[in-house]
Amino acid sequence: MLIKFADDTKLGGxxxxxxxRNKIQRDLDRLEHWAENNRMKFNRDKCKVLHLGKRNQMHSYKMGDAWLSSMTCEKDLGTVIDHKLNMSQQCDVAAKKANAVLGCINRSIVSKSREVLVPLYSALVRPHLEYYVQFWSLHFKKDADxxxxxxxxxxKMIRGLETKPYEERLKELGMFSLEKRRLSGDMIVLFKYMKGCHIEEGRDLFLIFPECRTRNNGLKLQEARFQLDIRKKFLTVRAIRQWNQLPKEVMGSLTLEAFKRQLDSHLLGML
Incomplete structure (x- = not known):
């Protein structure tokens, strides 16, 4: 499998x-040959091998006459991917970056009013916590915390809210917890697959219960069973149960904008 994005190239199998193993090596040889024919050159120092799976035999590969080094983790489009695929390292990186920016805001901004801090947090801090999060969904509660x-x-930095419980602070600020925001993001993506712009792809990814077997509007999805915990964290698996638990009025929205409004109202009522 070959994947290209801008000047990044990934080869997997x-x-x-x-x-x-020999098939992958032949693909690497063909890739190297293609680059030479097109007067291009791969930076072999940046080419790494990431082995996935507990029973991986850790084969060695080379490009041209240079053997590629093996890594336990690698950054891909700003996301740290490790050989365990549990995304804890990416969580550590995201939290560290967000805390650093938040500390800078705390030291630099005198005003601690909500009108100042909330927009700064939304624009400069939260993106670090949510960038590409639909892909690196959290596996462990410690990472979510x-x-x-x-x-x-x-x-807690906002003036007047320092002593109030977290849930009450969120309510006064009109904000969702990050957990609810991740759930909302999953549901919006799923809506696009079911009724939106990605409906064609959704037919290949999800299996709908026959209408005769359910008392709903025919949009409930069948859950697949997997033994591996890692697979259960994939978007196409983890989001199905939450989707099936949505009220009919939310699931039956005709447009994405209407779905977002109904979903926000539903999430406000959740604990």
């Missing part, structure tokens, strides 16, 4: 046998 702590710290 499943290697259960030596022949599978680590990100949520940044928003807790922000709301």
């Amino acid at each position: 499943i290697t259960n046998t030596v022949e599978d 680590k990100l949520e702590q940044v928003q807790r710290r922000t709301t």
Whole structure:
């Protein structure tokens, strides 16, 4: 499998046998040959091998006459991917960046009013906590708490809210917790697959319950069963149960804008 984005190139495959390993090596040879024919050159120092899976045999590969080094984690489009795929390292990086920006705001801005801090947090801090988060969905509660702590710290900085509980601070500010925002993002993406701009792709990704078997509007999805916890965190798996639990009026929205409004009202009523 070959994936290209701008000047980034990824080559992947499943290697259960030596022949599978040889196939990937032949693909690397063809890639190197293509680059030479087109008078291009791969930076071999930046080319790394990331082995995934507990039973991975850790085969070695080379480009041209240079053997590629193996890494336990690698940054891909700003996201840290490790060999365990649990995304804890990416969570640490995101929390560290967000805390650094928040600390700078706290030291530099005299006013601690909500009119000043909330827009600054939304524009400069929260993007670090949510960039590409639909992909690196959190696997562990400790990681979710680590990100949520940044928003807790922000709301506690606001004048007049210092002593109030976190949930009450969010309510007064008209904000959702990061957990609810991630859930909202999942539901919006799923709506696009079910009734929006990605409906064609959604037919290949999701299986709808037959209308005769449910008492709903025919948009409930069937859940697949997987043994691996990692697979359960994929968007196409983790979001199905939450989607099926949405009220009919939310799920039955005709447009994306209407769905967002109904979804926000529903989330406001959730604990």
